[in-house]
Amino acid sequence: MAINTEKNTYTVLFAAIMVIVVGTILAFLASALKPAIKENERFEKQQNILYAMGVNENEGEGSVNFVPTDRVEAEFHKYIKEQLVIKGDEILNNDEAYLIDMKKQLALAKKGETPELPLFIGEKDGKKFYIIPMYGKGLWDAIWGFIALDDKMTVQGVYFDHKGETPGLGANIKQRYFMDDFSGETILNGNRYSGISVVKGNNDPLNKVKDDNEIDALAGATITGNGVSAMIKETVTLYKDYLETIRTK
């Protein structure tokens, strides 16, 4: 049977069937895989939070190595002592605070409403870490991360990630040599919560000066770097009231 593929009715029919078939396949796939994907995302968040406070499998210099997914749940509950949600003046305990979507909370804050800000208190070797999630935008798409502070507001570690920064350029914000530079820097400038800026040509490429609130930028990634600076500044500003209570405690 030869089909006349030129007829309009055939064309419309073909398009309709194609849409239904493809739609069904994708919808089925998406709902079948959703639990597995959600689980992966949950583990990833736990890995990222632990990474920022220094619980990871890094060896010497080189690549980022997280706590493996089969152990991350247990390690997360072992090291993260408290999960707080800061809502205005209220501070609540919430064991699922790490699942709060920072993007939505930042949008609320911009509208002038009170956001629910998660903060994690970790403890390792008798030392306390205050870990804050961050969210911002790079050159192409979203960037996010976690920053771990001690009670003097000195950075103990950071983790950055991105959705679609350029490989080899902006994507390198998640490389050790960039993230490791943040450790030891302070988010305070005097008594002001000024964050940490990623700057070009600051004459300190090895980052020996730790009290200048500056990190050496990545070559070819100016806008991503500016995005990181803005993200840290925005987050620090949102959390500064609570951070001040920790610092002056």
Added chain:
Amino acid sequence: MALLSKKDTNLILDPLADNNPITIQVLGICSALAITAELKASVVMALAVIFVLGLGNVVISLMRNIIPSKIRIIVQLIVVATLVIIVDQVLKAFAYELSKTLAVFVGLIITNCIIMGRFEAFALGNGPWRSFLDGIGNALGYGVILVIVGFFRELLGSGTLFGYPVFGDPIAKTGLYSTGYENNGFMIIPPAALIVVGIIIWVQRSRNPDLVEEN
């Protein structure tokens, strides 16, 4: 080779050299510029395109007699997009780390004109097996150029290969850098890819004058 006839072998080998999608047909330049700043990204992109183009060509070839010609471009686009999304979702569920590496390429694969080009020029007129070979061949031809460009850009621009420092440490001035050598920052920005591709085109055409177009 019993599996592949002479004609079939040519389907794979031609795009690697004399009918290369990038240097001869000048397709797929956009993604070649975007992602070749490091070698690893080039390899990942090449593998992803081999998979999508091989499979996509087969699907289009199987459907070639029933696709209405008026909407064939849209149908092709849907096939590529569906394949890419399926791959993306499956990786997210079962190989999460790998899927994060690939995430940035998903959009680039859908818009890669080599894929649409092969669907239109080959798969619509040939059987599934030959279309599959043609897809693999063209994707390999694309991948080879990507890897060559990525190799030179990462080596000269960052002094590394697959992230491993080849020349020493540029900040602490060890290895080659102690002699005053500097990384060429120009190599990591996209125009450098255009120049490297240009040099490959030049070398290829001067070795084989038959490839030079007549005006």
